[in-house]
Amino acid sequence: MNNLDYPIPVLELVTALKQLPGIGTRGAERMALWMLQGHMGEAEAIARTIGQAAEHVTPCPVCGFFSTEGEPCAACRDEERDSRLICVVEQATDVIPIERSSAYRGLYHCLGGKLSPLDDVEPEDLNIQSLVERVSRQPDCEVILATGSDVEGEATATYLHHLLKEMDCRISRPAQGLPAGSGLSHADTLTLMKALEGRTRL
Numbered sequence: 360m361n362n363l364d365y366p367i368p369v370l371e372l373v374t375a376l377k378q379l380p381g382i383g384t385r386g387a388e389r390m391a392l393w394m395l396q397g398h399m400g401e402a403e404a405i406a407r408t409i410g411q412a413a414e415h416v417t418p419c420p421v422c423g424f425f426s427t428e429g430e431p432c433a434a435c436r437d438e439e440r441d442s443r444l445i446c447v448v449e450q451a452t453d454v455i456p457i458e459r460s461s462a463y464r465g466l467y468h469c470l471g472g473k474l475s476p477l478d479d480v481e482p483e484d485l486n487i488q489s490l491v492e493r494v495s496r497q498p499d500c501e502v503i504l505a506t507g508s509d510v511e512g513e514a515t516a517t518y519l520h521h522l523l524k525e526m527d528c529r530i531s532r533p534a535q536g537l538p539a540g541s542g543l544s545h546a547d548t549l550t551l552m553k554a555l556e557g558r559t560r561l
Contacts, residue, residue: 369395421493423469423486424451434467441465443500445493447519449473449507457505465503468493473506473515482518490519494528501529508535508553 364370369391376387394402416425419432426432434440434454444465448454451469470485494500504519506512520530536554537546546554 418451418469422467423471424454424467439464442497444503445490445497445500446503446505447490448505449512449515453505465501470506470515473511474518475511485515487519487522491522491526494523494526498527500527501531504530504532508549 365373372391372394373384373387376382376390377384379387382390415427417427417429418424419426419435420429421431421435424432424434430436441464444463445468446457446463446465447468447470448457449470449472451471454467454469457463457467468486468490470487470490472480472485474480474482474485490502494502502519502523504516506515506519516532523530534553534557535550536557537550
C-alpha cells in the first residue's frame with residue numbers, strides 16, 4: 360500500500376510557494392492549505408495585487424529606487440531634499456532603513472548590487488555610469504558610499520572612490536562601530552577596528 364500524499368496540483372503549489380524568500384517546506388505547505396481550505400478569495404486578491412505590483416512598479420530612472428510607471432521616485436521629486444547629498448547603496452531595499460532613521464535628507468543612488476568577480480558581477484553590470492553622470496551634473500556635492508562592510512562592499516566602495524576622486528565632489532563613508540546597547544565583548548575584531556578608527560572627540 361502506497362503512502363497517501365497531497366494531489367499533484369497541491370504539491371506544485373507548495374513547490375511554487377517555497378521559492379519565496381524565507382519560506383520553507385512547512386511554511387509553504389501551511390500557506391497552500393490555507394488557500395485551499397476556504398480562502399481562495401483572499402488568495403486570488405493577493406495574486407492580483409502581486410500582478411499589479413509587477414506590472415506597475417519600476418526602478419526610478421534617476422536613482423534606481425522603486426517607483427511607478429517609469430516616473431522619478433518620491434525622493435527624487437522632493438524639492439526639499441538636499442540635492443548636493445547623494446547616498447550610494449547596493450540595493451533599492453537599503454534605502455528604507457536609512458529613511459526610517461530620519462537622519463538623512465539627501466538623495467540616493469542604487470547600484471543594483473556590488474562588485475563580485477567570483478559571481479561575475481563587474482562594474483558594467485552595476486548602475487555606476489549613471490552615478491558618474493549625476494555627480495558631473497551636480498558640482499560641489501557629497502557622495503556617501505554606504506555599501507556594505509563585507510569584502511565585496513568594501514571593494515565596491517574602493518572602486519567608486521577611485522572613479523570619483525578626481526571629480527568635483529566630496530566622498531565619504533558612513534561611520535562603522537559598536538551598536539547601541541552592546542558591550543565590547545560582543546564585538547568582532549573588524550567592528551572594534553572600525554569603531555576606533557571612526558572615534559569622535561568629546
